[in-house]
Amino acid sequence: MIRLLATAALIGSLGAAHAQDRPLDVVATIGMIGDIATHVGGDCVEVTTIMGPGVDPHLYGASASDVRSFQSADVIFYSGYSLEGQLGEVLAKFAERKPTVALAASSIAEGDLIRTDGAYGIDPHLWMDAGLWSRIVPTIAETLSEARPDCAEGFGANAERYVAQLTALDAWVGDAIATIPSGQRTLVTAHDAFAYYGRAYGITVAGIQGISTEAEASVADIRASADLVAATGVPAIFIESTINPRTIQAVIDAVQQQGHDVRVGGQLYSDAMGADGTPGGTYIGMIHENTRTIVEALGGTPPPLPEALADWAEEWNLAKAAP
Known part of the structure; x- marks a missing residue:
């Protein structure tokens, strides 16, 4: 019995070690999130973006492969404010099981949002302001750090470096x-x-x-x-x-x-x-x-x-x- 318990403990520790060795499986709905998650996560993450070039998120519906990607993910990032339209219900269900973060809603103060008439209520295109969108970067770093504490220092350094780039980009756009x-x-x-x-x-x-x-x-x-x-x-x-x-x-x-x-x-x-x-x-x-x-x-x-x-x-x- 003692030998069986020891074997089980060894297998468990090896499994935990393997989980720490492999990159975090991160799924992002849109490229404007996936790209930032890749920069912040570095070698500690592997990012899958659901909606690629030329895809309109307002009209997008989840495919079977999307659901499989969400199922296997360690962390899911999406924008929120109804941008992802028909994916909303799917994302809400996965939020009950794993870290599923609406980055715009959790990172940007209500006073900085543009309110609209109609079904949306909030204009969801926040990435068009580089200074505003940079506020999702710390949230991404914090979420990844909670999921992979051994990489937290790297996440923080990558986030700081990327925010500096977005701050410079923001100023350049205004000058242009x-x-x-x-x-x-x-x-x-x-x-x-x-x-x-x-x-x-x-x-x-x-x-x-x-x-x-x-x-x-x-x-x-x-x-x-x-x-x-x-x-x-x-x-x-x-x-x-x-x-x-x-x-x-x-x-x-x-x-x-x-x-x-x-x-x-x-x-x-x-x-x-x-x-x-x-x-x-x-x-x-x-x-x-x-x-x-x-x-x-x-x-x-x-x-x-x-x-x-x-x-x-x-x-x-x-x-x-x-x-």
């Missing part, structure tokens, strides 16, 4: 937007995902569709957007990577019918990042590329990146940071 001539500082996009961006960086924002993409833009929406473009004289409007561009083309046609010209200024990342293995496939790159696209199309000149982003720029072979 300020170079747009004041009369052209209006951002017209396919849907209303850039309100936090506009508030943070001093640019007027108008989405043809509302916050959600569940309903098509109406004729009235298109007409109102065309009237705004014609009145302000902005030279460009923008398509989004997760939304069919036909509404943007409809606005362009309506503007031309009023005797004005406007062009597509480029594609912006709104509800999803870019392709894996590209700068836009990172959170920093998403905000950086959006800003360069907006500023250059509206007549501004983006400044060099700050020194705090030199390592990121070098990793992606981009222009050197400012001295």
Whole structure:
């Protein structure tokens, strides 16, 4: 009996040691969370992102493979405020069994949220403000530390370094937007995902569709957007990577019918990042590329990146940071 107990204890200790050796299985709903979890977690985590490039979270429904990913996860991160739509009930059930954290809701003060009419109540696109979104980083580090205490020191150091990068990015975006001539500082996009961006960086924002993409833009929406473009004289409007561009083309046609010209200024990342293995496939790159696209199309000149982003720029072979 003593030998059996000793064997069982040995097996148990070996199992615990193996659990500590393997990376934490972390599942994130969107890339803007998954990328940050990867940077904070380092070698101690393995991150799976449910919704990849070009995927609209407003319309997303859980697949059988998603449920299996949630089942095997040690930690689940999601944004919250109904962004994940149909995944909400699934995430609520998993919250009863394992660490399942709504990062936006648990990290960002209510006074900093943008409230809206309709079903959402809260605009869920908080990642568009890099300074605001940086507040989820400590929450990620704390959650991972609770699940893997032996890696806590590394999580903390990685989080501190990443927050410094986002702080520098936040300042750079503001400086870049300020170079747009004041009369052209209006951002017209396919849907209303850039309100936090506009508030943070001093640019007027108008989405043809509302916050959600569940309903098509109406004729009235298109007409109102065309009237705004014609009145302000902005030279460009923008398509989004997760939304069919036909509404943007409809606005362009309506503007031309009023005797004005406007062009597509480029594609912006709104509800999803870019392709894996590209700068836009990172959170920093998403905000950086959006800003360069907006500023250059509206007549501004983006400044060099700050020194705090030199390592990121070098990793992606981009222009050197400012001295």
